[in-house]
Amino acid sequence: MPFANFKVPERALSTGQKEDLVHKTTALFVEMFGENVRPYTMVLIEEVADGGYGRADVVFRIPEG
Template identity: 60%
Template sequence: MPFVNIKTPEGALSRAQKEEIAHRTTDMLVEYFSEDARAHTMVLIEEVKDGGYARADEVFTIPDAYRAGE
């Protein structure tokens, strides 16, 4: 069973964008594993709370301009 875990800042993607990512990711994996993999492919999109991720010493928050408008 192919499994993909995508982490994104909370509020950065709309529901429609998450659905598109899930569909396109599944389609890509089907190209590699065959159509039989479609029913068993799991795409998990996890939203990380603002300030809940960092690189080196810098804690990130998402600018309002990048927030999805649902």
């Protein structure tokens, strides 16, 4: 079963954008592995709380405004 796991900042994507991400990711897997994987493709979008992630010792936060 193809599986994609996206971690994004909380409230960074609208419902429509999440749906688009699911559709485009599924299409990518189908393109790579064939139509038979479509019913088994799993796309998980996890929202990470603001300040709950970082890189190179820098904690990321969504700017106000």
